[in-house]
Amino acid sequence: MGNLKKAKSIHSKPIDQYTGIEVTGDFEPFEQKFDIYCRAMWDPKIKSQKTDAFFDGYYMPHAKARATDGFSLKDYAFRNAAWHVNNVIRDIEKSGEFRQEKPNEIRKEGFWDYYTSHDQGWHEPYPYENAAEATRDLKKIAGFCGIGDLGVCRYDQRWMYDSIFSMQGNGQKPQEIPKDITNVIVTLEPMDRDLIKTVPSALSGAATGLGYTFDGVSIITLAQYIRNMGYRAYATLNDSALCIPLALQAGLGEVGRHGLLINEKYGPRFRIGKIFTDMPLEISKPKKIGVREFCDGCDRCAKACPPKAIPFDAPSDHVHSESNLKGVVKWTPSAEKCFKFWANQNTDCIICIRTCPYNRDFSKLIHRLWFKLAASPFRGLALKLDDLWMDRGRLKTSHWWRPELEKIEKNDHSKRVKKRK
Numbered sequence: 001m002g003n004l005k006k007a008k009s010i011h012s013k014p015i016d017q018y019t020g021i022e023v024t025g026d027f028e029p030f031e032q033k034f035d036i037y038c039r040a041m042w043d044p045k046i047k048s049q050k051t052d053a054f055f056d057g058y059y060m061p062h063a064k065a066r067a068t069d070g071f072s073l074k075d076y077a078f079r080n081a082a083w084h085v086n087n088v089i090r091d092i093e094k095s096g097e098f099r100q101e102k103p104n105e106i107r108k109e110g111f112w113d114y115y116t117s118h119d120q121g122w123h124e125p126y127p128y129e130n131a132a133e134a135t136r137d138l139k140k141i142a143g144f145c146g147i148g149d150l151g152v153c154r155y156d157q158r159w160m161y162d163s164i165f166s167m168q169g170n171g172q173k174p175q176e177i178p179k180d181i182t183n184v185i186v187t188l189e190p191m192d193r194d195l196i197k198t199v200p201s202a203l204s205g206a207a208t209g210l211g212y213t214f215d216g217v218s219i220i221t222l223a224q225y226i227r228n229m230g231y232r233a234y235a236t237l238n239d240s241a242l243c244i245p246l247a248l249q250a251g252l253g254e255v256g257r258h259g260l261l262i263n264e265k266y267g268p269r270f271r272i273g274k275i276f277t278d279m280p281l282e283i284s285k286p287k288k289i290g291v292r293e294f295c296d297g298c299d300r301c302a303k304a305c306p307p308k309a310i311p312f313d314a315p316s317d318h319v320h321s322e323s324n325l326k327g328v329v330k331w332t333p334s335a336e337k338c339f340k341f342w343a344n345q346n347t348d349c350i351i352c353i354r355t356c357p358y359n360r361d362f363s364k365l366i367h368r369l370w371f372k373l374a375a376s377p378f379r380g381l382a383l384k385l386d387d388l389w390m391d392r393g394r395l396k397t398s399h400w401w402r403p404e405l406e407k408i409e410k411n412d413h414s415k416r417v418k419k420r421k
């Protein structure tokens, strides 16, 4: 590694004391086959005609388009197009045949497996002067790749999937990320606010699909850059390891009651990517941003969740099923209730993101000031202000497609009210 000077560790205490993650004696590493979407492939308690139709619906001939606002052909057409590039990159099949003909040979890269679409890189590690130089360059490239926020943490074996889900053999295969990898780069890819306003709808799934698509493209590009500099890099989305504890350790935010990460720039509105690498990098410091205290006094996501999957009570190590991580004190939604709702409405749901007070445009000063208020002892006032001034209702998708219709309908409504008076 040439004349590389070792970075001084910023952590003088165990990492959990910075993140607030409380691991109990019942902790067990997670096996990916118990992830709710993997269970929908093999577990008769979850897999049904409805869940099969849910997954098939992401491919246009199988979309369940209907005459309901948010679920029209147009809405499904955009949602499925938003996923398309991601599908092309992720569905790598050894046989080269169409995915549905040989489902047992699929590698779902980004979801079950790490990405393999890489060229050979440089033959020896670049001799960076120090980790600060490597980190500065990496962040510059990340910005050009469209990554919204980025942090780095140490590799932590606890959050690695103990085994990887596979449709072949007995449903499990060994973890493939090497254990001598030193660092994890955690990335955030923002999702569109206006599309999220339309949830529940097939259209809002376009925000998720585009989030994954852009996330995949940006982390594959960043991983190839790292390889081109002579280091190892494995680009992953939801595969290989738990995203949220790594994001906490990488200083990207705090977890809310809905079980999602809340970030200073994007609130809860992003997809997470991870790159496992041995590139020497500066390690980020976890940050407390007041979310835990704010969520203690707010239960809006729990109330808004149609199947009541989000807990109303304090964080605990209670698990609802094998799809939850055991032995960590936290807010744990029921993955089974949540996914059943998705399958029933035939598209994914992010009502908990739409209704969360942190779902704001933090590029605006007024919202950054609100964030400070929410992190202060006046957090109750911040919640009241959100109730008073933020419209968190559902936007009709017809109004997303044609915003002028919303104005016309509002004018007609106020004329009718005046007439009645």
Ligand code: SF4
Binding pocket: 258, 304, 305, 306, 307, 308, 309, 310, 333, 337, 338, 339, 341, 342, 349, 350, 351, 352, 353
């Ligand atoms: S995604 Fe929807 S169903 Fe699932 S927890 Fe959030 S609000 Fe509830």
Ligand code: SF4
Binding pocket: 256, 257, 258, 259, 294, 295, 296, 298, 299, 300, 301, 302, 355, 356, 357, 358
């Ligand atoms: S809706 Fe309220 S309780 Fe739920 S995550 Fe957001 S701030 Fe926390």
